[in-house]
Amino acid sequence: RKEVEQDPGPFNVPEGATVAFNCTYSNSASQSFFWYRQDCRKEPKLLMSVYSSGNEDGRFTAQLNRASQYISLLIRDSKLSDSATYLCVASGGGADGLTFGKGTHLIIQP
Amino acid sequence: DAGVTQSPTHLIKTRGQQVTLRCSPKSGHDTVSWYQQALGQGPQFIFQYYEEEERQRGNFPDRFSGHQFPNYSSELNVNALLLGDSALYLCASSPLGENEQFFGPGTRLTVL
Numbered sequence: 592r593k594e595v596e597q598d599p600g601p602f603n604v605p606e607g608a609t610v611a612f613n614c615t616y617s618n619s620a621s622q623s624f625f626w627y628r629q630d631c632r633k634e635p636k637l638l639m640s641v642y643s644s645g646n647e648d649g650r651f652t653a654q655l656n657r658a659s660q661y662i663s664l665l666i667r668d669s670k671l672s673d674s675a676t677y678l679c680v681a682s683g684g685g686a687d688g689l690t691f692g693k694g695t696h697l698i699i700q701p
Numbered sequence: 702d703a704g705v706t707q708s709p710t711h712l713i714k715t716r717g718q719q720v721t722l723r724c725s726p727k728s729g730h731d732t733v734s735w736y737q738q739a740l741g742q743g744p745q746f747i748f749q750y751y752e753e754e755e756r757q758r759g760n761f762p763d764r765f766s767g768h769q770f771p772n773y774s775s776e777l778n779v780n781a782l783l784l785g786d787s788a789l790y791l792c793a794s795s796p797l798g799e800n801e802q803f804f805g806p807g808t809r810l811t812v813l
Binding site for chain 1: 734736741742743744745746747748749757758759789791793800801802803804805806807809
């Protein structure tokens, strides 16, 4: 079975801190990876794609380690508005559709 | 530029009934995927449509069926509803061959 595993949290983090999430995927043939953000009772929204070389978008940095089948997301200088559930996603490699993890719940505290 | 739209936003049905959910993809997108998200879980892939054909299917029973129309909009039909079908049903669209998918606001289905 092709799965994506994440720590569900919740992660309670003070505003301004740096927080890191990890996830692992079981399908070694997966080709594309993403982080989605989902606010309570809303749809998932694409946060960023994840590449082996690592990629950064403002305060967010994503990294892929294919050898360990491991994906990470780093959020620097966290804001109250970063509070959400972060979904790790793998795609391709014979899997149908996008394979989502259960999500990691982040709470930024003032 | 309208994003993905879904209707209705909420729906309440009883066990054994049938339901039809609707989705219009983002402008320029021709591929539509459907997902089921139970409370506290990540979305689970149901199936994907392109050129009015089902291209891929996840691990869902035949009670779940779909359709895509020439204008790329899509329907999800669920027959013989079970309590366990209560969930948020999400539609996502993308151009064919691209893995980035954009989600609609979802339809929240409650089965009593």
